[in-house]
Amino acid sequence: MSARILVVDDILANRRLMQAKLEAKYYSVLLAENGKTALEMAEAEKPEIILLDVMMPGMDGYEVCRRLKANTATTHIPVVMLTALNETADRVRGLAAGADDFLTKPVDDFALMSRINALNRYNAVALELRKREASGVQSGALTDDEHEVLERGANILVVDSSPSTLRYIREPLTQAGHTVMTLEEAEGVSSSSNRSLDIVLLALSHQPYDPLRLCAHFRANDATRALSIIVMAEERDKQVVAQALDLGASDVINTPVVPEEVVARVATQTRRARYIEILRQRVDKGLELSVVDQLTGLYNRRYMNNQLTLWLRRSAQGGAPMSVVAADIDHFKQVNDKYGHEAGDYVLQEFANRIMVNVRPKDIVCRPGGEEFLIIMPETTGDLACSAAERIRRSIAAEPFEIGARSGQEINVTVSAGVATYAGEEDTVADLLKRADTALYNAKTAGRNQVKAMAA
Template identity: 60%
Template sequence: MSARVLVVDDIEANRRLLQAKLEAQYFTVLQAENGQHALDVAEQELPEIILLDVMMPGMDGYEVCRRLKANRLTAHIPVVMVTALSDSEDRVRGLEVGAEDFLTKPVDDFALMSRMGALMRYNAVASELRQRQASGLKAGAMDETQDEELHRPARVFIIDDNPRTSARMATMLRNDGHTATTLLEAGDMSNLATMGVDIMILSISAKAFDPLRLCAHFKMTEATRAVSIILVCDPSDRARAGKGLDIGASDVIFSPVDRQELLARVRTQTRRSRYIELLRHRVDRGLELSVIDQLTGLYNRRYMMSQMQQLMQRAVMGGKPVSIVMCDIDYFKSVNDTYGHDAGDEVLQEVAGRLRENVRPMDVVCRPGGEEFMVIMPDTPGDLACAAAERIRRAVASQPFMVSGGKREITITLSAGVATIRGPDDTIADITKRADTALYQAKMGGRNRVESVAA
């Protein structure tokens, strides 16, 4: 896996050194010599990662990072600050303006490549989800409610066999409003999936278990795969920390843990993991909207056709017969004309609800359009389908409908036509035409009745 990396430094020798290290690992390197140049290149080229020097004349790295994160086009590009500064306040300041991490000059090759690998994995997930989201929102565009969700206090689980250090970290987090639970308090990790954990803090120096094996286990387990893992390790144990990043950990904090750095990194990792969760929700919601009728919550015509195709093929290949019930609300136009379209929508929603309550879980209830509904019944011969249609008809006609916000009571009925697959040459058009013919017969026969076309 490779990526395009923007290296920003006002000293050409520094830029060329990083360029050589990155190109040796097959990264594509872009360069910028000052803050404004970096902003321009980032917006035009949209690199996957930005390595940003802090100490630059004119616009320093903090201001550049702040502007990158404020720009919708570049807000989600991971930024790594590269600096000679080692004071924790300088690191925290960078994290607070949106940087993902710091690298200290001279840049260690192992630390650089481990960090690049972790960020590339995050980028791959985020970029794929942004491309696939089907909600109609532009990538990165969030309303105030979503923005608040990203900044909610985190739920943190601390895995450390040292009671003093784990209690100290838990106190730091709780004093900042986060929910923190230690392994020693919980006793075991069996409830991690139900706890809704955002962040796991895992001590590399633990002796009671193998931390890296545990990290790998979390990343292989469905319930914890999306949880961000922050490793805590001694500065002399950077090689194991780098291995943890390769396995899938999101970040590293060196001990002794500084309070400000811990809080800033937890906030950053929580925001990133919730952003990924938000993107996944948008994708799922977009897929749902593509097959769901928004007014009634039933499946739409697109889904109906795909399901009929699959079920009929299964029936033809030796499966049990499939039947369909086509329903139409009687005199629905008069409901709209008399009580208004809002009342008509209420009727459609209530009919949909009664349909759902009177079919089996395996049946597929759809609204192809207008006042027409269809129930696809797998493994169902014609006589059973007729009985089910009659049950639906009675459920609709037996109780009055409340419309106009519950102020009016009206009687609604529906007519239904039933058809069953006839043989291997039967098509969707054939079976729906027979159901439609049966429905027409029910309408002509006086409405509020069920008719079928015999096989």
């Protein structure tokens, strides 16, 4: 999978060497010689990954990374920091600044490509979700609730046959707000807790089990596919680490592990996984907004038209007849004029509720607009549709409607309805709706609070 990668380094030779390595793997490379240029190029060019040198004059890599993550236009771009420094404190500082990974110079080609491949997989999911996002909320511009979700402690499963590893990292992870458990402990709480796992810390080196098979199992199982898997391995075990990354591992920690680095990488992976989940929820919400009327919870006109086309086509292809019921609240304008639009909203919501309890699960109840409602009744003859419409009419008229949450006021509401049924292969959605509207008009002119049918 190719990608555009921005390489930021103040030394020209370093930039050219990294460019040659990346272009040999068919990546598209952008170059920046300092932090200021990097910030400008990141916002203008939107690279998929940024390789960022730490030690630069003027603005160091830590500050550049903080600014990238603070800018909503670039906060989603993964950053891998590159430095000659090899102290744990330096790695932790980079991760705390928002870096997604940290590599030590001279950069090992295997480690570099493994990180890039892992970030490419993450980017592919995130980019697709951002493209499909339909909620109108700009990607990266998180709400306060979403920020709280990102920073909430993670549930972590440690899979390691060595008890010393768990003892070594449990306390710092717990102090950071995370919950840590072993396989045995997880089995003990699975039946009594609704907590879901966020992170798996999976040891690769010197294990009595096959860690790669376990990694593949996590990725193949629907319940664990979204987990972030951080593998722990000795630096010499490059081949098994490469296989783990190919199988979907998210990150690598060299053993013996350093608690501060584990805490920083867990925080990074947790934020990344939850960012993806936030995007998924936004997409789901956007899809819902595109087909559902927000006041009543019924389907809107767009969904109604799609379903009408679908069911009419099925009837034309030899399926059972279908019918529609067009319903209109009688004298609804008077409700708004006399009691206000808030009271009108209460009436619309209660009206929708009474319809829903009087239709079948397969019926499709829509609110195309205002006080107009349409019920699509698949596999339903005209007689049955008239009976259903009459049942709804009686339910509406049976009891007064409350017009406020605390006002205690009630008003009587009635409905007029028109029924139309599929009329044969030449029938169209427009024709069907026109007949239903004509029947509804006849019900209104005949005195309201009644059901009329329109013959084909």
